Amino acid sequence: MSTSGNPARVWARDLAFGVRFAVGGGREGWARTLLTAVGVGLGVAMLLLAASVPAAFQSRSVREDQRVASYSDATHAGPGPHTLLARDAATTFRGNGITGELVRPDGPSPALPPGLSRLPGTGEMAVSPALHALLDAPGSALLRERLPYRTVATIGAAGLSGPRDLYYYAGDPQLTTLNDNAARIDHFGASSSEQPLDPVLILLVVVAVVVLLVPVGVFIGAAVRFGGERRDRRLAALRLVGADRRMVCRIAAGEAAFGSLLGLAVGAALFLGVRQLASDVTLYGLSFFPSDLRPETALTVLIAVAVPLSAIAVTLLALRGVAIEPLGVVRNAAPRRRRLLWRLAMPLAGAALLYPKAGRGGVSDTVGEIQVGAGAALLLVGLTALLPWLVEATVRRLGGAGSVPWQLACRRLQLTPGSAARMVSGITVAVAGAIAVMTLMSGVGTQYTRPTGQNTAQAQMAAYIDLPKGTDPGAVVSAFRGTPGVTGVRSATTAVAATVPALARARAVFARKHDPDVFADVPQISLTVAGCPQLEAYTGEHGCRPGSVYLIGEGDSGQPVVRPGETIDLAVPDPAATSAGSARPWTVPATARTGTAHVDATGAQHTGVLATPQALSTAALADPQVQISLTLAPGVADAPDQVRNTAVRFDPSDPTVMLSATDTSGPFSGIRRAVLAGATVVLALIGASLLVSTLEQLRDRRRLLAVLVAFGTRRGTLGASVLWQTAVPVVLGLALAVAGGLSLGALLRAISHTPGGYDWSGIGTLTGIAAGVVLVVTLASLPPLWRMMRPEGLRTE
Amino acid sequence: MSIGHTFLGLLESGPRHGYDLKRNFDERFGQDRPLAYGQVYATLARLLKNGLVRVDGTEPGDGPERKRYAITDAGVTDVGRWLDQPEKPEPYLHSTLYTKVVLALLTGRPAVGVLDTQRAEHLRLMRELTRRKATGDLADQLVCDHALFHLEADLRWLELTAARIDELASEVTR
Amino acid sequence: MTPVPVPDPGPDTGDLLMVATGLRKTYGATPALESADFSIRPGEVVAVMGPSGSGKSTLLHCLAGIVQPDGGQVRYRHQEMSAMPDAERSALRRGEFGFVFQFGQLVPELTCLENVALPLRLNGVRRRPAQERAAQWLARLEVDTVAGKRPGEISGGQGQRVAVARALVTGPRLVFADEPTGALDSLNGERVMRLLAAAAKDSGAAVVLVTHEPRVAAYSDREVVVRDGRCRDLEQEHAA
Numbered sequence A: 001m002s003t004s005g006n007p008a009r010v011w012a013r014d015l016a017f018g019v020r021f022a023v024g025g026g027r028e029g030w031a032r033t034l035l036t037a038v039g040v041g042l043g044v045a046m047l048l049l050a051a052s053v054p055a056a057f058q059s060r061s062v063r064e065d066q067r068v069a070s071y072s073d074a075t076h077a078g079p080g081p082h083t084l085l086a087r088d089a090a091t092t093f094r095g096n097g098i099t100g101e102l103v104r105p106d107g108p109s110p111a112l113p114p115g116l117s118r119l120p121g122t123g124e125m126a127v128s129p130a131l132h133a134l135l136d137a138p139g140s141a142l143l144r145e146r147l148p149y150r151t152v153a154t155i156g157a158a159g160l161s162g163p164r165d166l167y168y169y170a171g172d173p174q175l176t177t178l179n180d181n182a183a184r185i186d187h188f189g190a191s192s193s194e195q196p197l198d199p200v201l202i203l204l205v206v207v208a209v210v211v212l213l214v215p216v217g218v219f220i221g222a223a224v225r226f227g228g229e230r231r232d233r234r235l236a237a238l239r240l241v242g243a244d245r246r247m248v249c250r251i252a253a254g255e256a257a258f259g260s261l262l263g264l265a266v267g268a269a270l271f272l273g274v275r276q277l278a279s280d281v282t283l284y285g286l287s288f289f290p291s292d293l294r295p296e297t298a299l300t301v302l303i304a305v306a307v308p309l310s311a312i313a314v315t316l317l318a319l320r321g322v323a324i325e326p327l328g329v330v331r332n333a334a335p336r337r338r339r340l341l342w343r344l345a346m347p348l349a350g351a352a353l354l355y356p357k358a359g360r361g362g363v364s365d366t367v368g369e370i371q372v373g374a375g376a377a378l379l380l381v382g383l384t385a386l387l388p389w390l391v392e393a394t395v396r397r398l399g400g401a402g403s404v405p406w407q408l409a410c411r412r413l414q415l416t417p418g419s420a421a422r423m424v425s426g427i428t429v430a431v432a433g434a435i436a437v438m439t440l441m442s443g444v445g446t447q448y449t450r451p452t453g454q455n456t457a458q459a460q461m462a463a464y465i466d467l468p469k470g471t472d473p474g475a476v477v478s479a480f481r482g483t484p485g486v487t488g489v490r491s492a493t494t495a496v497a498a499t500v501p502a503l504a505r506a507r508a509v510f511a512r513k514h515d516p517d518v519f520a521d522v523p524q525i526s527l528t529v530a531g532c533p534q535l536e537a538y539t540g541e542h543g544c545r546p547g548s549v550y551l552i553g554e555g556d557s558g559q560p561v562v563r564p565g566e567t568i569d570l571a572v573p574d575p576a577a578t579s580a581g582s583a584r585p586w587t588v589p590a591t592a593r594t595g596t597a598h599v600d601a602t603g604a605q606h607t608g609v610l611a612t613p614q615a616l617s618t619a620a621l622a623d624p625q626v627q628i629s630l631t632l633a634p635g636v637a638d639a640p641d642q643v644r645n646t647a648v649r650f651d652p653s654d655p656t657v658m659l660s661a662t663d664t665s666g667p668f669s670g671i672r673r674a675v676l677a678g679a680t681v682v683l684a685l686i687g688a689s690l691l692v693s694t695l696e697q698l699r700d701r702r703r704l705l706a707v708l709v710a711f712g713t714r715r716g717t718l719g720a721s722v723l724w725q726t727a728v729p730v731v732l733g734l735a736l737a738v739a740g741g742l743s744l745g746a747l748l749r750a751i752s753h754t755p756g757g758y759d760w761s762g763i764g765t766l767t768g769i770a771a772g773v774v775l776v777v778t779l780a781s782l783p784p785l786w787r788m789m790r791p792e793g794l795r796t797e
Numbered sequence B: 001m002s003i004g005h006t007f008l009g010l011l012e013s014g015p016r017h018g019y020d021l022k023r024n025f026d027e028r029f030g031q032d033r034p035l036a037y038g039q040v041y042a043t044l045a046r047l048l049k050n051g052l053v054r055v056d057g058t059e060p061g062d063g064p065e066r067k068r069y070a071i072t073d074a075g076v077t078d079v080g081r082w083l084d085q086p087e088k089p090e091p092y093l094h095s096t097l098y099t100k101v102v103l104a105l106l107t108g109r110p111a112v113g114v115l116d117t118q119r120a121e122h123l124r125l126m127r128e129l130t131r132r133k134a135t136g137d138l139a140d141q142l143v144c145d146h147a148l149f150h151l152e153a154d155l156r157w158l159e160l161t162a163a164r165i166d167e168l169a170s171e172v173t174r
Numbered sequence C: 001m002t003p004v005p006v007p008d009p010g011p012d013t014g015d016l017l018m019v020a021t022g023l024r025k026t027y028g029a030t031p032a033l034e035s036a037d038f039s040i041r042p043g044e045v046v047a048v049m050g051p052s053g054s055g056k057s058t059l060l061h062c063l064a065g066i067v068q069p070d071g072g073q074v075r076y077r078h079q080e081m082s083a084m085p086d087a088e089r090s091a092l093r094r095g096e097f098g099f100v101f102q103f104g105q106l107v108p109e110l111t112c113l114e115n116v117a118l119p120l121r122l123n124g125v126r127r128r129p130a131q132e133r134a135a136q137w138l139a140r141l142e143v144d145t146v147a148g149k150r151p152g153e154i155s156g157g158q159g160q161r162v163a164v165a166r167a168l169v170t171g172p173r174l175v176f177a178d179e180p181t182g183a184l185d186s187l188n189g190e191r192v193m194r195l196l197a198a199a200a201k202d203s204g205a206a207v208v209l210v211t212h213e214p215r216v217a218a219y220s221d222r223e224v225v226v227r228d229g230r231c232r233d234l235e236q237e238h239a240a
């Protein structure tokens, strides 16, 4: 039959045959093809999403760079027709970060940021659509109070990092360049500010990508095999009418290719659908425009070619273990014992690729990335090769002893350990990968998560307010005292001074050169003015009275830079100063005591000169800053926003911070969250495929189930046997996953050169989630099982 | 096969001449062997003697063919008894059974009943043979099996006929 | 087994093991049974014959409590079956009934011995004694040589004899056999029937034997014909 015609024609004919089987074969055939297509489609959509990630981040950061307020020539550019004053005015509302820019044009045609056709005038603002919605939301009264401008325009997409970006430009007539209040700029847009990622983080990203994509591959492989047993029976029927082995393989290949091509189409459609939804979704503070999600061309081509090819490869590989004879299907997989040796080779090869990189402190070059990525992938995929052997070896030892459900499950597993292993291999890979990432992260995490020294028991918020000229710090403090939700306020006023000779020299130079930079080079002495309780806390000393002064050493030497009785100059000009001003001397009292620095609630140390207001009046300080730490009433949800509203009365750029005991590096926490979210999605995906194959197995056994019911088997007995049948491979798979994941994690940690323990609670959570997925799948398969356990199954077709 | 009962059954639908009876019989049941005239009149004479038929009328002229025969009440009862009573199961019964079924249809009696009665009788014998087989030696078994296979063939025929009885009825009474 | 109180005494079961009256069952628009009557005495073998699609299997399923009839009653030893909850009927099937089907009834992954022991295990018998009893039954049905093999590795005739052993291993009072020889050649069919009939007789089990083969039906004591969903009990008609 296959001898006629040239090879290409024969191939084409047989592939077409396969396609006909994929679409023909009645409802059942279509259902199977669709199932494969949807499974492959889900995987393809994931791959396309992954392929869009680089472009998405790229276009996002390009737009972010485009709106950076910049100036062409240094600080001293004078006002011109195109210049404007700009000041960063970021704030936070209910945990949402809002970024904004206060602007004040100098001339008639100021530079415009992207997305705006004109700058907002005095008291006006332009807002992003998301901020517009937030402002209009019923619970946003505090935000409307904080941004008391009239909305006159909406910022276009070109000026937003993403559709959910909260951004505004507001016209503020009070901006000056004095006191570093605002900067004079002449255009928006900066060249890329991208800083290279830390080598350890690159390692983390590479591994995370591998860990998320390998299970997707395994999932696609499983989807291609949906309905395999039925297909084999049909192929056996074809053999009966004279098809030879090669022809049967080609037909199967055609069927698989068709299913996966359909899957590609489904995947593309799913991807396009998801893309449209992208603008409504914020994931961990990131949002993307649909147009941002552009899969890289090379990766897209790779997906389009690799998916059908690997579908065919998987099919042919699966057919290798099955003899399709004219009189039926013979599975020679069972008698042939699985060999451990070559199955161990793959993970070992992976380890061998990883090991030489140990102690390098991460990866920094492309070759290293590929080597580590390939090593991790080999190790993970190797686990799926090891799993069938493990299942077979274990199950062979399980006797038929025990309850009836247990016996049924054991015997079934003994007969088809391969399909059982296949069912859980996806979960094994996903969990192993996630454990590896978590192990690496718990090591890296200790590096990237630092204690801040902040004491959140004493204070939950702090504000740093540059005191406007002529304002009394007491007014600031009482404003916070009167803020709803605030139960305690502590304040200190800080400023800088310099030694008299140093500042006198700088004034002399400035008189000649008019360069304010000379003042920046003057060594500064920190000044802190606060009440006695604070001073005692800052210094650890007792016995403070009005008029007390403490001298605290800075740096490691701990030697105070000023001595009692010395005179210092309080009038340090600011860096943008146009005049040198005149000296304002102050003599440190001879009674000043020395002490050591102590950390306050905000994690800061106060050094230099610490004085009570009676000893040093805040009115004498140059550019004083009031540092406020606040205790909030627990349970008052909008207390932080009330505090921010108070703070912006003194400084529109929201000078408040929330205190927290630890600080996690931005990219690190992003990767961690992305990995957890990805692992969850992948596990859900695998759960779906597990459900499909469980149902398929049950449907193939419908007649047997009906017979068992006929002779009085309880539903519970069969349900329990299904549970055992899934649970045994899952337990083995999870054990393998934990072992493999910890090994991979340990190797990666050796590469990143990070110390730290294992994240046992995380591993427990993850295995728990995986076990939960299996439980849910089993429970979800019970109703169909009950339905199949009906006498209809006894009918013989 | 009982020609007498067949004649009675044919007469049940109305009086007939001997010649008509012969022609009817040959058409339906005679297949390739037509009845001899001698047998026709011998049978009729016996039926007459037993009081199952009576002479309905004689046409002018000579010879037995001028006599017209009609069935008596005793004759009707006799036909019914004959139809209800299963034949002794033996090979090549079909012609008798077929005759019985057709006559039952012709005379408006339940034809399926005839078949069911017969299959019960067949099965009774088959059971007996099966029992004998269980206790006998191999020779016995083989002999029994021979009979069983023949009986089975008959039984299958009975089943098939039962399944097609409506078809047959429409053909016979046409 | 607690007898279920029935307000309507129903047909007099007398010394009968099971009596069914006026059974009706419709699948969608297809009437499978229309007013079928049936009865069986203890230890009796009743053949249910009839053309394919006449409702034989449906009758058997209704009698065994596998499907609920739309109308009519089934009384088993003075208990009204259709009034029982499913769990109770299942228990009845587990303890009092045995089943043999045409094919595909053995659990493919269990050995023949384990298959035969299965009903005992479902009844709570421990593994060792269950397998001992099963082994005896395999020997009784002349298939002890295949005890350790899986159903896929034995012949059809052996498989049916294993199935018969499984149906009888619990010592049921009533065995339902639906075309037990339907997939066998005459010699093997004969052998299965001889062993089934003899074993049932020995253990006093009654058998409802659905078949369309006269030579198989010849192993019965009595015959019932199903035609178009109606039962004709020939013997009862004769007696009447």
Ligand SMILES: Nc1ncnc2c1ncn2[C@@H]1O[C@H](COP(=O)(O)OP(=O)(O)O)[C@@H](O)[C@H]1O
Binding pocket: A791, A792, A795, C027, C028, C030, C031, C032, C050, C051, C052, C053, C054, C055, C056, C057, C058, C059
């Ligand atoms: N589960 C079912 N669903 C629909 N129709 C059924 C079902 N079971 C049986 N039937 C129909 O009921 C009739 C009797 O079927 P069955 O009892 O299996 O006959 P038999 O066993 O005598 O061949 C047939 O027409 C059959 O198609």
Ligand SMILES: [Mg+2]
Binding pocket: C056, C057, C058
């Ligand atoms: Mg049937």
